[in-house]
Amino acid sequence: MRGKKGDIENFLIVLFVLLAIGGLLAGNAASKQTIVNIGDRHALMLKAYVEAEKVREYFDSAARLAAISTAKELGATGDNCFVVAGLDEKFKSKIETFFNYDLSSDPQLTATLPYVAWSITAGPSKVAIIGAASDKIIVKGEDFEYGAGLYVSQVVSCADVAAVAQAAA
Amino acid sequence: MMQNKKSQVEMIVGFVIPMVLMMVILLVVKVALAVGFGPLERTPVSATLAGTGTTSACDYWLINFLRTKTSGGTYFSDMLAQAGNFQQEERFKSKAQDYFKNNYRRGIGVTNARWALKAETAAHTPIINIGEAETLLKRSCTQKIPSEKGPITVTLGVDY
Numbered sequence: 001m002r003g004k005k006g007d008i009e010n011f012l013i014v015l016f017v018l019l020a021i022g023g024l025l026a027g028n029a030a031s032k033q034t035i036v037n038i039g040d041r042h043a044l045m046l047k048a049y050v051e052a053e054k055v056r057e058y059f060d061s062a063a064r065l066a067a068i069s070t071a072k073e074l075g076a077t078g079d080n081c082f083v084v085a086g087l088d089e090k091f092k093s094k095i096e097t098f099f100n101y102d103l104s105s106d107p108q109l110t111a112t113l114p115y116v117a118w119s120i121t122a123g124p125s126k127v128a129i130i131g132a133a134s135d136k137i138i139v140k141g142e143d144f145e146y147g148a149g150l151y152v153s154q155v156v157s158c159a160d161v162a163a164v165a166q167a168a169a
Numbered sequence: 170m171m172q173n174k175k176s177q178v179e180m181i182v183g184f185v186i187p188m189v190l191m192m193v194i195l196l197v198v199k200v201a202l203a204v205g206f207g208p209l210e211r212t213p214v215s216a217t218l219a220g221t222g223t224t225s226a227c228d229y230w231l232i233n234f235l236r237t238k239t240s241g242g243t244y245f246s247d248m249l250a251q252a253g254n255f256q257q258e259e260r261f262k263s264k265a266q267d268y269f270k271n272n273y274r275r276g277i278g279v280t281n282a283r284w285a286l287k288a289e290t291a292a293h294t295p296i297i298n299i300g301e302a303e304t305l306l307k308r309s310c311t312q313k314i315p316s317e318k319g320p321i322t323v324t325l326g327v328d329y
Contacts, residue, residue, distance in 0.1 A: 006176065006179060006180045006183060007179075007183050010180065010183040010184045010187070011183075011187070013184065014184070014187040014188065014191065017188075017191070018191060021191075021195065025198075046225065050225060050228050053228075053232065054228070054232070054312050054313070057232055057235070057236065057312065058312075058313055058314065058315060058320075060236075061235075061244075061246050061247070061250070061314050061315050062315040064244070064247065065247060065250055065315050065316070068247070069317065098315040098320075101291065101313075101319060101320050103313055103320065105311045105312065105313060105322070159242060160242065160243075162242075163241055163242035163243045164243055164247050164251060166241065166243075167241055167243045167247075167248050167251060167257065167260070168251040168257065
């Protein structure tokens with residue numbers, strides 16, 4: 001009788017310990033799941049930052065390319081390649097054509113471009129291009145958005161124009 | 170006295186055996202989780218860290234490559250934007266291969282690093298395809314560059 005009672009007591013103790021450990025394991029798994037979700041969101045926010053950097057790089061390249069193409073189309077060559085009439089107007093209309101596209105490279109993110117006021121200051125052998133954005137580049141994820149400032153500053157020389165012309169020859 | 174001792178032994182055996190069994194079961198569960206058979210393997214952890222196929226390092230290398238000036242004084246991105254004939258393509262390939270050999274492989278100190286670079290128009294028309302087969306490479310990243318005919322998408326694939 002005593003032995004049976006002891007067995008039941010022991011069984012209950014072991015059952016209690018098992019349940020407690022089971023509970024601890026389940027709790028541990030649940031907390032790891034939470035960390036997973038936070039990590040997911042952080043990864044996406046880091047991607048949003050990289051996405052904005054890519055857009056900035058696109059703006060820099062576009063400013064440079066627009067200046068080079070403008071000089072080329074206006075027939076400007078040599079050391080004073082930027083001393084041509086209509087440079088300012090042509091540059092501004094050309095650069096706008098580079099932004100009529102979706103620049104997002106990650107399907108989970110959408111990049112919205114701000115309006116940029118462009119100015120080009122020409123010296124005889126080089127131009128300084130400034131692009132002042134009216135707002136930030138907005139990169140949107142599923143439930144967050146990231147705003148990145150934009151200011152474009154590029155200098156393009158006649159040597160750059162000649163190098164591109166030579167590479168394209 | 171004898172009866173008392175017997176019952177004590179029974180009690181100890183009745184308690185110790187289930188405890189030992191329980192410890193063995195726990196050990197098996199822990200080992201299974203550690204080697205990746207557990208339910209955690211199917212959580213978004215693996216999807217986030219290994220499944221996206223992109224790395225910040227890849228983006229960094231690609232942007233740095235595009236904004237590098239070649240020995241001819243032209244940026245790689247400008248060369249791609251003007252790409253259009255075979256001669257240009259060959260010149261670009263040669264310079265890009267030199268760049269990756271000198272900056273990428275040597276820079277990270279891994280001799281068996283592999284890379285592939287391809288560029289295509291918005292309509293997916295191939296412009297250039299160099300390096301090793303992209304399908305074999307684990308990670309890739311893209312950058313759009315402007316051109317007169319619309320943005321060009323440049324993709325770098327890396328493996329190391």
